[in-house]
Amino acid sequence: MIVHLPILQVIIPLMAAPLCLLLTRPRLAWLFSLIASGLAFLISGMLLQQVMTSGTIIYEMGGWEAPWGIEYRIDQLNALLLLIISALSTIVLFAAETSIHKEIPADKHTLFYVLYLLSLAAMLGIVATGDAFNVFVFLEISSLSAYALIALGQDRRALWASYQYLIMGTIGATFILIGIGLMYQMTGTLNMYDLSIRLPEVAQTRTVFTAFAFVIVGICLKLAMFPLHLWLPNAYAYAPSIVTAFFAATATKVAIYLLIRFTFSVFGLSFSFTHLPLQLLFVTLGLVGVFVASTAAIYQTNVKHLFAYSSIAQIGYMIVGFSISTAAGLTATLLHLFNHALMKGALFLALGAVMYRIGSTQLSNFQGLGRQMPVTMAAIVIGGLSLIGVPLTVGFVSKWYLVLAVIENGWWPVAVLILAGSLLAIVYVWRIVEVAYFKPALAGTETIQEAPLSFLIPVWTLVIANIYFGIDTRLSVQVAQAASQSLFGVSP
Amino acid sequence: MKDLLAVAMLLSIYGLLSASFFVAMDAVDVAFTEASVGAGISTLLMLVAISMTGRAEHPSRHKPLLALAVVIVTGSLLIYGTLDMPYFGSAEAPIHQHIAPRYINDSMQEIGVPNIVTSVLASYRAFDTFGEVVVIFTAGMGVLALLSVVRRSPVDIAKIVLFNDAMHERHLILRIVTKIMIPFILLFAFYVQFHGDFGPGGGFQAGVIFASAIFVYTMLFGMNTARRVINQSFIQVLAAIGVLLYGCVGVVSLFNGKKFFDYSALAIDPVAGQHLGILFIELGVGLTVASVMVIIFFNFAGRNETPRNSDKQDL
Numbered sequence: 001m002i003v004h005l006p007i008l009q010v011i012i013p014l015m016a017a018p019l020c021l022l023l024t025r026p027r028l029a030w031l032f033s034l035i036a037s038g039l040a041f042l043i044s045g046m047l048l049q050q051v052m053t054s055g056t057i058i059y060e061m062g063g064w065e066a067p068w069g070i071e072y073r074i075d076q077l078n079a080l081l082l083l084i085i086s087a088l089s090t091i092v093l094f095a096a097e098t099s100i101h102k103e104i105p106a107d108k109h110t111l112f113y114v115l116y117l118l119s120l121a122a123m124l125g126i127v128a129t130g131d132a133f134n135v136f137v138f139l140e141i142s143s144l145s146a147y148a149l150i151a152l153g154q155d156r157r158a159l160w161a162s163y164q165y166l167i168m169g170t171i172g173a174t175f176i177l178i179g180i181g182l183m184y185q186m187t188g189t190l191n192m193y194d195l196s197i198r199l200p201e202v203a204q205t206r207t208v209f210t211a212f213a214f215v216i217v218g219i220c221l222k223l224a225m226f227p228l229h230l231w232l233p234n235a236y237a238y239a240p241s242i243v244t245a246f247f248a249a250t251a252t253k254v255a256i257y258l259l260i261r262f263t264f265s266v267f268g269l270s271f272s273f274t275h276l277p278l279q280l281l282f283v284t285l286g287l288v289g290v291f292v293a294s295t296a297a298i299y300q301t302n303v304k305h306l307f308a309y310s311s312i313a314q315i316g317y318m319i320v321g322f323s324i325s326t327a328a329g330l331t332a333t334l335l336h337l338f339n340h341a342l343m344k345g346a347l348f349l350a351l352g353a354v355m356y357r358i359g360s361t362q363l364s365n366f367q368g369l370g371r372q373m374p375v376t377m378a379a380i381v382i383g384g385l386s387l388i389g390v391p392l393t394v395g396f397v398s399k400w401y402l403v404l405a406v407i408e409n410g411w412w413p414v415a416v417l418i419l420a421g422s423l424l425a426i427v428y429v430w431r432i433v434e435v436a437y438f439k440p441a442l443a444g445t446e447t448i449q450e451a452p453l454s455f456l457i458p459v460w461t462l463v464i465a466n467i468y469f470g471i472d473t474r475l476s477v478q479v480a481q482a483a484s485q486s487l488f489g490v491s492p
Numbered sequence: 493m494k495d496l497l498a499v500a501m502l503l504s505i506y507g508l509l510s511a512s513f514f515v516a517m518d519a520v521d522v523a524f525t526e527a528s529v530g531a532g533i534s535t536l537l538m539l540v541a542i543s544m545t546g547r548a549e550h551p552s553r554h555k556p557l558l559a560l561a562v563v564i565v566t567g568s569l570l571i572y573g574t575l576d577m578p579y580f581g582s583a584e585a586p587i588h589q590h591i592a593p594r595y596i597n598d599s600m601q602e603i604g605v606p607n608i609v610t611s612v613l614a615s616y617r618a619f620d621t622f623g624e625v626v627v628i629f630t631a632g633m634g635v636l637a638l639l640s641v642v643r644r645s646p647v648d649i650a651k652i653v654l655f656n657d658a659m660h661e662r663h664l665i666l667r668i669v670t671k672i673m674i675p676f677i678l679l680f681a682f683y684v685q686f687h688g689d690f691g692p693g694g695g696f697q698a699g700v701i702f703a704s705a706i707f708v709y710t711m712l713f714g715m716n717t718a719r720r721v722i723n724q725s726f727i728q729v730l731a732a733i734g735v736l737l738y739g740c741v742g743v744v745s746l747f748n749g750k751k752f753f754d755y756s757a758l759a760i761d762p763v764a765g766q767h768l769g770i771l772f773i774e775l776g777v778g779l780t781v782a783s784v785m786v787i788i789f790f791n792f793a794g795r796n797e798t799p800r801n802s803d804k805q806d807l
Contacts, residue, residue: 004751004752005744007742007751008751011742011743011752014626014739015735015736015739015743017562017626017627017629017735018732018733018735018736018739019730019732019736020729021633021729021731021732022732034771058751059751060751061618061619061751061752061753062615062616062618062619062753062755063750063751063754063756064615064616067590067591068591068594068595069616069617070617070619072621089803094693107640108637108640111633111636111637111640112637114633115634115637118629118633120628121626122626126625130737131620133620134619134620134623137620137623137627138623139622139624140627141623141626141630144627144630144694145630145632145633145634147634148633148634148637149628151634151637151638152637159638178570182573184587185577185578185585185586185587186577186578186586187586187590188585188586188587188588188589188590188591188592189586189590189591198586198590203587205576206572206573206575206576207573207574207575207577208494208576209573210569210572210573210575211572214569248705256752257707375705396650400526406688416676425618442752
């Protein structure tokens, strides 16, 4: 079965989704989804190991070789993403049963798991595939399931948030499709590797330029990159807690992956960064994004909104690392991708626990939570420290590599701005700490208890991962470096 | 255009026109899909949605200037992009030079299906088609999760029945004509389903045609009559089974030691295996598409029949 690992990675959660619908008991459906997601995690671990030891794995669907059929092409970059997605999905799913019990009506629980599995499978599919059109197909699955999952939020505003996301997401997906169509027209192929060989021949044409523009703008919409980020805060804030934790940790990472894959592998470094003023554009937008979103985060009254804006800021850091377009910069982006998944997974899951106990994530309701829910609040504090980039947490590691990469490139002002951005993070994290620890508890909230174990276990797993990978960086740095070097080695 | 009904109709005409464009470009399979989906079922669904919400568009307070600018930039970029395209129908175009020749020359030996489009979508790129089926399944699940009808009290149901019966008694001629048409529509759906190997057609179109027969029946005979014929939870199971059937074809090839969706593992003779595989996956596609369409329609229409909205129901 070892040869079939790449396809099993995607097909297990994908097939589990319709099976899950047939299990009408919600508890059974939860257990079943947990097992499916856990298996996907196991497989992604094995794949990563295999890729690190023996290089790129190619799997041809239906036995048809590449440009004619669809192939899965797993290199270090995909393997890292697959691991992040399936790991976070499994950990978040662990708390799902308790959390949705309070947030979603009982007759929709089974459907929730079906959609969750579809969304997981689709993200894994986007990452694993080596075919540009296949990316679009799985992007559609992931978007549709995401809209439905977000709209399941108990607040009525969730519907509006989901609708906004639907419009923006559909425009993004259509742009990507137009881009892929134009590329197909100029090269006659949909396979990414094949495209990377055939595109340079026609690189000077206006059609390829247009294709590139459409693909990049489409991905940036999905990515919620700074000027195109408007759908994200509400979508994250009003979705069910589990969904927020899952998407904050994975969905934008998939979009970053696509950005890297298309610019570095498909179009190639020389096309992406020398023909166009992309570098200047991205570094500016990335930095402006960091500052605008961090400042917006400071003024939020809902903690979910606050962390959603902080996510947009963190995307800004990843974009800065990406725009350096050196192996070191890409390593920093990939590291931050991994680390940010850990931070935001922990933070939003802990918010889910708060939601479970007090039924709201308004900052004013956090008063006195430091004493009432000490374990959960400690997790939020450590997650926040990691977000700021305090040493001994993962946040420090990624900032460190990012600043090093920027300095290596001689961009001193950018390095200064990155550090200044972290100061803003201190402000918004401090606001939560202040309310939770230094304000007296509200009247009538004495009965609030610590979150149940089904929350604390996954939250603390992530928090410990935040600290562990902040100290022992061998795994994350090694994989990120291998991935970025492979991209620079392969790209023409 | 502020009248949404007219917008839906125009969209349907647009669908039909683009279907005829596709015919003119010799893409009959695409034309067939566009005609049945773009002009047919999506219009029906839009009409149901309009009957749920109302015909007139709310006046918008936004200034459309920014949107207009974005549209102009996008449009001009698209036109700019066409400047260097190969000419339409040019034999030197890359799409005709690179991978298409193998599909055209060898698919008959490799797969043995006269309709090359079916070979490509059901075998060479079977995984994409699987993805598309899952997209449709996801859409159905999304609609179920958001719109599924809440249970009503018996009194409410009695009111609805009275109301519906009163409405549906009116269209006598339509009812009789439809009653005669429905068997033929269903038969045509089966023809499209199983003839997809030889001519334009396949599971997607067949599923949509099959579902539209049920739509028409429901529209003229009322939800309650239709509910007696079609069990809601059974339809959900069917939608799941369609996806599973498709996926299981791939899993069987896995267990036979071949790659996922390698149909040659299904029979001793590889070409016979391809035939069998395509038959099964098309069946899975048809099942899922038809049941998801019915799920979406029933959930839309089911919300519509609450007495509160009854005055609007004049479709």
